[in-house]
Structures are given as structure tokens and as C-alpha cells.
Amino acid sequence: MVKHIISSLVVSAAVIAGFSGTSAAADLDRIIYSPEIDRTRPVEIGNGWYLRGDIGYAVDDETGNGDFDSFRMKSEVSGGLGVGYQWTDLIRTDLTADYMKGDAEGVVAGGFCNVAQPCGYDAFALLANAYVDLGTIAGFTPYVGAGAGYTYAGFDDVDVGLARFGGGDDWRFTYALMAGVSYDVSKSLKVDFGYRYMDVDGGAVVDTLAGTLDDDGFTRHEVRAGLRYSLW
Secondary structure (H helix, E strand, C coil): CHHHHHHHHHHHHHHHHHHHHHHHHHHHHHHHHCCCCCCCCCCCCCCCEEEEEEEEEEEEEEECCCCCCEEEEECCEEEEEEEEEECCCCEEEEEEEEEEEEEEEEECCCCCCCCCCCEEEEEEEEEEEEEEECCCECCEEEEEEEEEEEEEEEECCEEECCEEECECEEEEEEEEEEEEEEEECCCCEEEEEEEEEEEECCEEEEEECCEEEEECCEEEEEEEEEEEEECC
């Protein structure tokens, strides 16, 4: 009787051990061959970047006189490129580079930069800008913005009679105010229409025998159109 009980216990223990081993093996198989466990993925850097290109038309240029009796920097068309980042649905920033070319006209003793012989110039504006997008309705997103940076203004040499005088060139502090509206052409492409006010500090225009002639800076009122392409 005792031997029968002992035999039964041994058989039962073996069966339990067998089931336990099978269960452990199955658990191990599930661990080894289970699908990849989802992990927290890092935020992808770059999913908010965008490129932009713009053209502008100056509806008005205003210029202070400085050393001139009168002085005006005339330039109608500008063009620019930039790269930016959309931080949130409301906030974005970008860096832009714009090119302008025109003539400066003034009246001063010696005939520098007069109407008959204006001083040609090239200007490059480098600005860091920030914008607030005011919400999107039917694809249209109005915005306001502001920017600051520097404008490089380089003037051509000036011929007065038999003499030639070198044109001035320097970097001038610049700030800008913007407002406009963009339209979603597609998920990645936006058309942008806006207005920009620029205020550029004064600087050297021409180097004469008597010294450098400076202007008092200029302001620029532009209507602008452009494209923004999202890289996400």
C-alpha cells in the first residue's frame, strides 16, 4: 500500500514537472520569438524645417539726407531665400537673405550722386525673423512677424570730372516688421502674400577728398509674394 502511494506521488510529480517544463519553454519561446516591443521613439529633428523664396516690390523708399542736401535710395524689386523652422502651430522662425539693387540720387556740392549721375548700389540684407501664425481657416493663415539683422550696402565708384572717388560700403543695422497671409496649396507647399517694412541705418556713400559722405539710412515699404516648402 505504501509502495503504491509512493509510486503515485512520483508519477504525479513527474507529470507536474513535465507540465512546468513545457510552460517554461513556451514562455521562453514567446520571449524569444515575440514581435518587437514598441519603444518610445526620439523626436525626429528636422520634421519642422522649411525652405522659402520671396520677391518684393518697393511701393515707397524714404531716405534721410545725412551729409547731402537731399538723398534718396531707389530700388523697386528685391529677391530673397531663407530657411526656417515651425516650432508649434503658432510660432515659427527663419533666417533670410535678400538682395536689392538700385540707384541713389541726391544734391550736394561737387555733384556727387546727382540726378544726372546717380550712385549705383547693391545691398544684401541678412535677417533673423520670428512669426506668430494666427490660426488657419479654409487653408488661409494670417500672420505677423518681426526681424532684425544687418544690411550690407556697397556703392559704386563715382566719377566727377577727371577724378574718381571710391564708393562707400559697410554693414548697417536693420530691423523689419511683417504681416501677411499664407495659403495651403498642399500639405507641404504654401503661397505667401505679405507686407514688409524695413528700416536700415545710415552709412558711407562716397569717399571724397574732404572726407566720407554719409546718408542717414533709409526705410523701405514692400509688398511681397513667395513660396514656403515644408521638408517633413
